[in-house]
Amino acid sequence: MARVVIEQGESFEGALRRFKKVVQEDRILSEVRRRRFYEKPSQIAKRKKAAKRRKSRRTTLKDQMRNY
Numbered sequence: 001m002a003r004v005v006i007e008q009g010e011s012f013e014g015a016l017r018r019f020k021k022v023v024q025e026d027r028i029l030s031e032v033r034r035r036r037f038y039e040k041p042s043q044i045a046k047r048k049k050a051a052k053r054r055k056s057r058r059t060t061l062k063d064q065m066r067n068y
Helices: 012-025 028-034 041-067
Strands: none
Touching: 012 028
């Protein structure tokens, strides 16, 4: 759970900025977006497999460009 303690004399905007930074670092919003709708286990596996394929293709292209 993200928590920010407001310091003495700190403005609300400053505390809000720090809170947003903490939320972003903890990846809370991305987790909420991901869990917004139910995803079947087969869909999860398919999404992960596609991401793995993209990453593999990207690294292969980088290696080819280095050797070129």
